[in-house]
Structures are given as structure tokens and as C-alpha cells.
Amino acid sequence: MSTSSQNLTSYESLALAGPLNLSDGHPRQAPTESQAAILDQMTPLYRGAGHSTFEKVETHAHERFFSALGQKSAPIGTGRVLSCYSSSVAVDIFARALRDRTDRVGLLHPTFDNIPDLLRAWGHNLVPVAETALSAHDDSVFDGDIGCVFVTTPNNPTGWVMLPETMRWLARECSARGVVLALDTSFRGFDTRAWYDHYAILEESEVDHVVIEDSGKLWPTQELKAGFLVAGAGDLPLVDAFSDVLLTISPFVLALLGEFAADAADGGFARLHAMVSEHRVFVRNALAELNLPAPPDPESRVSVERVALPPGVSAGEAYTALSDMDVHVLPCGPFHWDEPGEGDSFIRLSLARDTEMLRQAVTRTASWLAQARASVGRPA
């Protein structure tokens, strides 16, 4: 199988039926006890949502979701939080509306490839922006005559987080330069360092902005989820583009997410973080004795983990060999949408899985890596 012409989602699709699927970053672990108790109440939640107005159900869900994540200044109840089927649908809507303003976007590099693909599909020209340039407050971020900066924070796959001082600098600079600031915070729930009040900084800077929030990576709800497109860019036709795609998402889904958010605020996030951390430690320990390059993202707290391959082993090779052993991972080339070669020495493992399956898949991965490392450089 070639690794060149496929997007990451197509790899993830091939992994769906596999027994050892560490491919997609969707949450596939069993629900916790308190989550299972919510799922026991699906019918009453459905009927309850049906007895209220959509607006009330939506506002209540927004309040619970944003407050669980520390986003106290999010503009709930103003009509500026558009509930979408998913974060990707939100990106699609934003990319379309953005054309009224610019067709040159500075985009974080690397990041999940459906973001550059959706932006490019709508005609945007992309300029790569490095995490290090942002963290260094480097004005080169604005090179290339861009009209928008698009940042995924926490980032997928690296787990890099834009810290408050960087956020303040970026919002101020974007505002001064008339550049739209777009944030995708889909992985925010995994990392408390991303729980400072983004909207307070955005509003204070008066920058034209859009934030894409997402419930879809956090809780094992069989893709019952929402992406929230928060519109702070006055003149972009976001509502028009939104209303071409949908009237409303399901009030039942909003009610369900509200319950999961309340549970998350009440200890659920702590349990989620402990699970992800335990699985990350397992991965690192399993690989520690293989003399691989050091973990590339030592500070990462998101639900995916990059693994650096032994010198001479490519991501495509690892992907194919592991698939043949029924272990599905992602080759990291496509995350590096501007320079796929830069990702070719990494694979990505998803951690939001049941522990036993994850251990089995990681053990098998470690065993193949040990073998691959040993055989590299040997005559064939």
C-alpha cells in the first residue's frame, strides 16, 4: 500500500474493522461508570430535549461544555456559537466564509491533514507556520502576505499547546495587522494548560477571530458529538455558510453532551487524563528499552502519541508491516502537509482505547520495532 496519495482519514477507515486499531484519534475506550449511567438515560434525555425549545437545550449544553473547559468568556447566548455536526464541518464552513476576506492562510505545520485539505479545497493558499515560531513570538509567522493564521491548540499529533503569553501576542499582532485568527481547540479537553480563558484574550484584543471547539475527541459516545464554530469575525458570512449546511444539530445530542460535560467537570476529566497518562506511560515504557530516538513530544497530554522510528525505518514501512500484523497506526507524513518527508520518521498511536487492547497492540508494535531496528543496515 502506497503512503503517498492517501489522506489520514482513509488510513483510519481501513483500520475500523481491525482488532488492534490505534489509528484514528476518536475515543473508543469503554465508558466510565458515570458515563455509562448517562448512557442508561438516553431515552429520558431524548424525551426531555423534546419537551424544551432547541434554543434552551443548546444554551444549556454550551454553558456546561464551555465552563467545563474554563472558557468563561465564550459568547454563549449571543447567537455567535454555531453548533455543527462536527469540527470538520465547522472548518469547512469557516474555510468557505473566509474567502470573502483572504485566500492566503498561515497554517500550523504539522497538523491533521484534513485542515489543509479543506482549506485548499476552498481555494486557500497555505503558508506553513511552525510551533516553534509561534512559541518564540517570531514575526515570520506573518510572512507570505497572509490574511489569516490558523492554529490547532493543543496540536494533533504533537500535543504542543499555545500558552497564554503566546496567545496574547498572536491576538495582538493579528489585530494590528488585520489578520483573522482561527483556532482549532478540538483537543483542549485533554490538557489543562489550554484551559485558560481564550475568549477573554480574543475579545480584549479585538482581533477578528473564529474558534472551533469539539466534543468529538473527548468522550466515547459513538460519534454523537458536536463541533462549535464560535464566530468573532464580524464581517465573515459564517451564518450564511452555516445555514446552507444545516438548520440545527440534534437537541438530543446537545443534551447528551451537556451531561458528559457536567460529568467531566465533576471528576470525569481527571479520570480521562489519568487513563491517557497511564496509556502514554505504557507506550513509553514498552519502547524505552529499544534504544529508539527519544519520544518526540515529551510534554504531550493529548490522546495520541507520536513514536520516533529507528533510523532507516520509514513510516510507510512501519505502517505496512504493522497492518500485516493487524495493528493499525498512522504514518505521520501527511500531518506534515507542506513537507511530508519531515513526518516520515514518525508513526502516531491513539491512546483513547481500552487498556488491554492497547497493551496488546503496543507490545506487538514494540516487538516489530525491535526487529526492524536490528535488521536495518544488515545486508539483505
Next chain:
Amino acid sequence: MSTSSQNLTSYESLALAGPLNLSDGHPRQAPTESQAAILDQMTPLYRGAGHSTFEKVETHAHERFFSALGQKSAPIGTGRVLSCYSSSVAVDIFARALRDRTDRVGLLHPTFDNIPDLLRAWGHNLVPVAETALSAHDDSVFDGDIGCVFVTTPNNPTGWVMLPETMRWLARECSARGVVLALDTSFRGFDTRAWYDHYAILEESEVDHVVIEDSGKLWPTQELKAGFLVAGAGDLPLVDAFSDVLLTISPFVLALLGEFAADAADGGFARLHAMVSEHRVFVRNALAELNLPAPPDPESRVSVERVALPPGVSAGEAYTALSDMDVHVLPCGPFHWDEPGEGDSFIRLSLARDTEMLRQAVTRTASWLAQARASVGRPA
């Protein structure tokens, strides 16, 4: 309120909180007894879907859905039925992929305005195609150097249905001319005249085609729904565009829809048709004594009904006056996406509502229409 710059969905959005909402075409009636029994089982359905593979759940739902609608030759299990969040997301994905083939589309006129809006957003130039031209097998359908014909059947708002002989003619002509044939059959479930096996005709003609099917108009499931993008156009990058937007929809939603489809096949469609018919008769009877122009769509069986306004009364005027009386309907101008003026003498009422509310809204509408008719032409 101006009727010129808004799309239909924005009108529908304003109606959501209203007590007498006949605006959107989404099903908002109470579930039947057997539908309520399915909704009682949401948690077991959810858990059951979680214990199977996505592929199995999806295939089972496809089988139940397509067979309930007579679509025996639909390519289930081939990877060519892409389950999307909604029919609008399916249209969006198709419109994007179609650019590889053409940017000139012959589109049914009138039809719901988010179809022309989504096509235009992706850069397509649209040529209006009349229902009468299709039914007459008129070659003028292919005027304008088009590379695709897009037909909504049954149509919204008119209820017009493309009959088998027209379908055969159109598929053959499109095939001979190298034109892509796109069908949106979202309202199929309401009209048994649209239950002949479309896919048998499409496959036999060897035409490049796409069909967009939809569960979203049929059953009161709080927007738990799916749009199915059926790909029969070999070289269009539909799967690529699909995978930029989503990995999979919810297996729980598919399982739920499968249950609703099975119920529909087992008497549920007959109950739905009886409800729609009863509501249509109520509307027509309530308006019969007003000496309005005759019902414009006498043969319609879909869940919406157009009403012809008295001469001299515009749709915008009716919309505003009825909104002030808490009755929300749609002005039909925007359905006529090429010539909005042609729709200005019609409003659209939705019939998929609880009977009591519908009667109240229709009675109020009739009373306003009687008054409006009487006052037209009188000196102010």
C-alpha cells in the same frame, strides 16, 4: 423583514422558537406508538451497535433503509454508499467533487435553495431546468453546455415526481452526452410513485451518477439522521472529499434509523402517508372557501404544501403578517433560485406536525388570507 437577502434556512431558524411553526420541512410530529417503542430502546440499541463492527451496523441499516423504499439495486456493501451527517453534507461533498468534471450544472427550478447555494459556493454555474421540460423529455434540458443535471425527486416544494419513463430517458440521454446525473431523493419516502428501482435504471444506462438519499425528512428523531451519498460516477473524487469531512457517522444513529426503516416497511410508511394526507386535506379544506387560486400542486404527496396567495398579496407580505400572528411559514421566492419573483405568489406550509398545532396554525393562516383577499384592491 426583507425577503430578498435571506435564505430559506434562516427563515426556518427564526421559526424554531415559535409556537406555530409550519416553516421547516423537518418532521416534528409526535412519534407513533411503534416509533415510541423504538425510542424506548435507545440504550440497548446504542450498546448493541457498540458490540458490532461499524461496517456491519452500517450495512444492516443500508439494507433496511433502501429496501423499505424499493431500491433493491442500490449498491449496498460495495463501498459506494457513503453515510453522511445529512443530505446537505452529501450535496456539499458532491458539489466539491463535481468540480473535477464540470462547472456547469442544469438544476431543477424551483427547488430548495440550499442546493443552488452549495453548488454556487463551489463555483458551479447553474442553468435552470423546469419540471415540465423533464416530464416532456425535452432536449432543451441539456442547453447551456452543462456537464451535470441535478434533479430533486420528489421535488421540494412542489411534490413533482420524476416517473420511470422520464428517468429512463434522462439516464440514457445523460449517458449518451457524457453528462453526470445527480438525484436528490430526500422526499422519496412520502411518495410511492418514487419507489421504483432507480438504481436498476441508472446501472443499466451506464450513466455517471450520484444519488443523495436522506432519512432526515421522514421520522421524528430530533435530527438523528443520515444522508447517503451513493456514488456511481467512477472518476469523481467523492471518497476523497468525503474523507476530508468525516471518518464515520454514528453507528448508534445508523442502528436507530435501521429500526425506523423496518418499522416504516411494517406499516410505518402507511401511517406517515395517512398523516400527511389528512393534514393536506385539512389545509385545502380550510382554504377552499376563500376563492384563492387553485392548489398549485394537486398531485403532491410530500410533507409540505404550497399555497397560492390571492392576487395582489406577496409572499413577503404574507410571511411578515403571519409571523406577527406567531404563525411561521416559508415565502416561496427563494425556491425559485433563478427567478425569485416567480415564487412570490406562494407560501409553503409544512405538514409533518402534530395535528392540533397544524390546525390552529392553518386556521389562523386562512383567517389572515380571507382578510388579505378582501382588502386587496380597496383604497387604503
